Amino acid sequence: MCGIMGYVGPSEACPILLDGLARLEYRGYDSAGVATIQKNGTLELRRAAGKLTNLRRMLGEAPLSGHIGIGHTRWATHGRPSAENAHPHKAGPVAVIHNGIVENYLDLRTELLSRGHQLSSETDTELIAHLVEEHLKAGRAFGEAVRETVQRLRGSFSIVVMSETSPGMLIAAKTATPLVLGIGEGENFIASDIPAILAHTRNAIVLEDGELAEIGADSVRLMRFDGTAVERAPRRIEWDAVAVTKGGFRHYLRKEINEQPQAWIDTLAGRADPGSPRVNFEMDLLPKGGPAVIGRIVMVSAGASWITSQVGKFVIEDLAGIPVEVDYSSEYRYRRPPIDERTMMIAVSQSGETADTLAAMEEGARRGAHLLAITNTVDSSIARKANAQLYTRCGPEISVTTTKCFLTQLESSYLFAIHLAAKMGRLKDADAEQMLRPMFAIPGQVKAILKLEPQIQQIARKFATAHDFLFLGRGINYPIALEGALKLKEISYIHAEGYSAGEMKHGPIALIDEKLPVVVLIPNDDLFEKTLSNLREVQSRNGRIIAVTDRATDELKAIAHEIIEVPATSRRLTPVLMTVPLQLLAYHIAAERGTDVDQPRNLAKAVTVE
Numbered sequence: 001m002c003g004i005m006g007y008v009g010p011s012e013a014c015p016i017l018l019d020g021l022a023r024l025e026y027r028g029y030d031s032a033g034v035a036t037i038q039k040n041g042t043l044e045l046r047r048a049a050g051k052l053t054n055l056r057r058m059l060g061e062a063p064l065s066g067h068i069g070i071g072h073t074r075w076a077t078h079g080r081p082s083a084e085n086a087h088p089h090k091a092g093p094v095a096v097i098h099n100g101i102v103e104n105y106l107d108l109r110t111e112l113l114s115r116g117h118q119l120s121s122e123t124d125t126e127l128i129a130h131l132v133e134e135h136l137k138a139g140r141a142f143g144e145a146v147r148e149t150v151q152r153l154r155g156s157f158s159i160v161v162m163s164e165t166s167p168g169m170l171i172a173a174k175t176a177t178p179l180v181l182g183i184g185e186g187e188n189f190i191a192s193d194i195p196a197i198l199a200h201t202r203n204a205i206v207l208e209d210g211e212l213a214e215i216g217a218d219s220v221r222l223m224r225f226d227g228t229a230v231e232r233a234p235r236r237i238e239w240d241a242v243a244v245t246k247g248g249f250r251h252y253l254r255k256e257i258n259e260q261p262q263a264w265i266d267t268l269a270g271r272a273d274p275g276s277p278r279v280n281f282e283m284d285l286l287p288k289g290g291p292a293v294i295g296r297i298v299m300v301s302a303g304a305s306w307i308t309s310q311v312g313k314f315v316i317e318d319l320a321g322i323p324v325e326v327d328y329s330s331e332y333r334y335r336r337p338p339i340d341e342r343t344m345m346i347a348v349s350q351s352g353e354t355a356d357t358l359a360a361m362e363e364g365a366r367r368g369a370h371l372l373a374i375t376n377t378v379d380s381s382i383a384r385k386a387n388a389q390l391y392t393r394c395g396p397e398i399s400v401t402t403t404k405c406f407l408t409q410l411e412s413s414y415l416f417a418i419h420l421a422a423k424m425g426r427l428k429d430a431d432a433e434q435m436l437r438p439m440f441a442i443p444g445q446v447k448a449i450l451k452l453e454p455q456i457q458q459i460a461r462k463f464a465t466a467h468d469f470l471f472l473g474r475g476i477n478y479p480i481a482l483e484g485a486l487k488l489k490e491i492s493y494i495h496a497e498g499y500s501a502g503e504m505k506h507g508p509i510a511l512i513d514e515k516l517p518v519v520v521l522i523p524n525d526d527l528f529e530k531t532l533s534n535l536r537e538v539q540s541r542n543g544r545i546i547a548v549t550d551r552a553t554d555e556l557k558a559i560a561h562e563i564i565e566v567p568a569t570s571r572r573l574t575p576v577l578m579t580v581p582l583q584l585l586a587y588h589i590a591a592e593r594g595t596d597v598d599q600p601r602n603l604a605k606a607v608t609v610e
């Protein structure tokens with residue numbers, strides 16, 4: 001998820017690696033490290049928690065020489081952020097850096113431990129180094145050893161491997177997260193993003209999924225994981241210096257909206273498999289006595305996490321039949337809510353540091369509740385406070401308003417609800433499998449929605465001068481109407497309200513006139529006709545309707561001024577696909593109005609004060 005940089009050539013590797021990592025800093029990270037093969041032939045590492053300055057300081061005190069090396073900035077998914085868990089990871093003569101997730105890491109870990117390997121970190125990455133080491137010991141050539149290793153790995157990953165046994169060669173391989181080869185004169189580079197190599201060369205080869213590259217100073221050999229050779233000529237990168245910031249996007253927000261398909265895949269990785277009815281988490285999320293001891297569930301959260309909790313409530317109650325209460329953390333801590341050992345408290349927080357949520361959890365812990373954290377940040381205060389953690393694994397989110405974290409919180413709630421209902425015996429295997437199946441289609445469907453951007457941008461232009469917006473939704477999409485309104489007001493400063501479509505006639509209908517844009521979420525479900533009737537109420541008062549739907553009937557077309565069509569998914573998953581056009585709409589309206597999209601006024605990413 002974070003930064004990868006590798007170098008082989010005549011220059012000192014270390015400064016080049018550090019410079020490359022610095023250019024990837026925009027991706028956010030929690031620790032960093034480098035490894036080189038020293039002039040005496042030994043491979044050595046330096047790793048530090050925190051920012052690159054810590055690593056730089058360490059290298060100032062204990063420098064690394066050598067003309068070949070790898071460097072990494074890590075964003076923890078498996079194991080807390082610390083120097084021991086930072087990359088590169090070493091096993092015998094081998095060092096590995098890795099972005100992404102090895103899904104079958106539990107199996108591989110057990111396997112390696114049983115064969116006597118000593119592991120020194122909690123990461124999935126270290127296992128890769130040990131597997132390569134084993135293949136080398138078995139007499140394989142370096143390239144072969146890595147190729148056999150990647151065939152054992154499941155998940156979405158990119159790796160770069162270095163070995164004392166082949167001191168002039170780096171090997172890179174990937175299944176999903178990007179890797180770019182920079183081709184120089186007598187030197188070559190490998191990085192997870194173009195900005196890291198641009199200071200050195202503009203000739204680049206982008207690796208495709210399922211490809212591996214053997215990289216020497218003067219040569220590059222590409223092949224598929226099965227060993228078949230691949231020919232691809234370098235192409236010239238014409239980016240100017242400005243475009244390379246934020247990976248080519250003008251704003252982090254746009255970049256993060258675009259990262260959602262990958263974020264979804266990473267959150268699903270290892271937890272559900274196509275064709276299987278099971279949801280497997282890395283640990284037991286439920287209290288010791290299992291579902292039988294859960295009397296009710298309380299979800300505490302703030303901001304957009306409160307909204308995903310509302311969707312969570314809907315799905316958990318629907319599937320597991322356990323009553324779920326959702327509360328603002330800031331309110332909860334000052335009520336005297338009934339909590340006891342039969343309460344399961346789920347704290348939802350993107351940063352894992354939300355002070356109000358932490359305080360609500362303290363109250364829960366005091367009264368004996370079982371605490372589960374749904375958060376994006378490994379080892380955050382909220383993760384540590386909880387008895388169990390469900391990490392959303394969407395990578396660092398830098399824009400203050402949330403997008404990919406929001407989507408993966410929804411995803412995590414579905415997984416949890418299906419898991420819980422199955423444990424309770426309320427879901428037959430066939431039903432669970434059927435519920436999980438559409439989750440695998442979501443990344444492609446989100447990509448399809450991202451292609452609607454030109455249309456959404458046009459709509460944004462038309463409505464960017466509005467003073468108010470109304471967002472309407474019903475049922476499971478009512479919270480998404482709240483999210484659409486929240487997103488718009490946060491980044492464009494336009495006043496917006498989210499309302500249940502059925503509730504509109506009890507108040508907000510007074511606001512409707514020809515100047516008011518009304519965004520309505522109208523999926524093809526059993527509330528379709530009802531919502532259509534609500535829209536007629538808007539139409540008769542001349543409101544301007546923007547409909548988001550997976551069922552653009554003639555009737556709807558006749559009522560709505562604009563229609564944004566999203567792909568169809570299962571009824572419970574529609575909030576995921578409804579969210580994405582609302583993100584793009586808010587983004588383009590804000591960009592049109594020239595606001596500070598990534599850091600809107602008065603807002604902070606992690607609200608660590610009460």
Ligand code: GLU
Nearest residue numbers: 001074075077078099100
């Ligand atoms: N899963 C790996 C870890 O937790 C890689 C994380 C990353 O992409 O930075 O160490």
